[in-house]
Amino acid sequence: MVKQIKLCVTTHKELEEMLGGPDQVGRLGDRTTWRYNTSDMADAYKKPPRLLLLFSEDDSRVADLAYNPSGVVELRDRCQKSGKSK
Secondary structure (H helix, E strand, O other): OHHHOOOOOOEHHHHHHHHOOOOEEEEEOOEEEEEEOOHHHOOOOOOOOOEEEEEOOOOOEEEEEEEOOOOOOOOOOHHHHHOOOO
């Protein structure tokens, strides 16, 4: 499922269709973040993996993601650099 998420393309609605609603909604500065922490995404892991998502400035598309991160996670808007964020 994670491989289907495309930066600067995948929307909130598409994420909800793929994974359901997030386990947690938060903020990183002025940006919305979603977190999934579900056993549905577990494969060979003993504990469910985490998926962290940061949305674009206009809050319409996934701007960055981290899958099963450890330690400090730095999410940034990868759409701005490419000029794809509106």
